[in-house]
Amino acid sequence: MAKSMLLISRQSPWGGPGAREALDIALAGGAYELPIGILFLDDGVFQLVPKQQPAAIEQKDLGANLQALPLFGVEDLYVCRQSLRLRSLDGQPLSLPVTLLEGPELANLLDRYDLVITL
Structure with missing residues (x-):
């Protein structure tokens, strides 16, 4: 049986x-039906802000990769509520459906996965 993996995108x-690499790992693992979850933590929560304009800073858009996650079976998406709050994003719409976690829920999440990778 495949091991489960949690990617912490910070x-x-x-x-x-780091953000692009986390998404690439998630998509590749999902293609091989590896049980994967992603926790958006710290500045990683900015990845979930909708309608970003990366062309203004000559960057590629991560939005398509984010939207592809469910298509590749990566549906366990989590966000640290405190990270949202500290960045004034609490209560703002996000680009994907996520589960908000805080405090002991974060520790419990880490315990549910065999592998944890922070990027």
Whole structure:
């Protein structure tokens, strides 16, 4: 049986390669039916802000990769509520349906996966 993997995405969409790499790993693992979840934490929550305009800073849009996650079977998407709150995003619409977690729920999430990778 395949091991489950949780990707913790902590980087903003344009703060370096981490955000794109996390999505690439998730999509590749999903294609092989690996049980994968993603936790958007810290500046990683900015990846979920809809209607971004990456062309203005000459970057590629991560939106298509995010929208492809459910198509590849990656449906366990989590967000740290405190990360949203600290970035004034709490209560704002997000580009994907996510489960909001905080406090002990985050620790419980980590315990549910065999592998945890932070990017």
